[in-house]
Amino acid sequence: MITPYTDDYFMKQAFLEAEKALETGEIPVGAVVVSKNQIIARSHNLTERLTDVTAHAEVQAITAAANYLGGKYLKGCTLYVTLEPCVMCGGALYWSQIDKVVYGASDEKRGAGKHKGIYHPKTTLVSGILENECAELMRSFFQSKRK
């Protein structure tokens, strides 16, 4: 049996969200939250449109997923996000007690992975899924900004 429910499949969905961010001039980061192989939240970075530094894709995804589930903890859920979560988002994911976080491109500068103990000990981290595509989207955004 071929299952579509792979990390690649869901990261592509997060990537589609990142492209939506790009179209509106936002730093192109997208996310989805998955529970039981079903996407229960989709989001992309909205810091410019909302004039709010806290409107990262992950923060919105956590809020939306909790709203869907009717509870604030995201146990049994996986977050797919095109860029490594920053410290703020890593801290938010800690509180959510989410099972698994899968990210695409790394963020050497503000990635939560620079610090020890940001994520919840119960959270499994997977990195590098569609890494090149996700990193290329970021690169092209910043290149176009410099022009």
Add this chain to the structure above:
Amino acid sequence: MITPYTDDYFMKQAFLEAEKALETGEIPVGAVVVSKNQIIARSHNLTERLTDVTAHAEVQAITAAANYLGGKYLKGCTLYVTLEPCVMCGGALYWSQIDKVVYGASDEKRGAGKHKGIYHPKTTLVSGILENECAELMRSFFQSKRK
């Protein structure tokens, strides 16, 4: 001349917010954001009411202050918060580029101060303002929960 605009004065305002959180069964943390000696945002922890782990007093205060100012950066602003910001909130404050963060009680467990480089290098940190009152509020909340 006696000025009311001291750190103590504004922390008392944050404390009043924390008491509002306590009254509704939330972990009692309150915050205000001050710009030019004027309070431009007030908030308290709403994680239970909103079923949202990201609804910390600081995150709401950042969003509300940016909304008031019409810009996402909180330059020239000071956040007063009754409890030391957690990693998530420290990360959010980093993105806001806020001038100053003043907190009451320390948080040995999840305080952002446990990690180096969470706050923006431009941000001045002040701790221990009304520390005992803020810590006592937290202690009494958790004691009542254990009963």
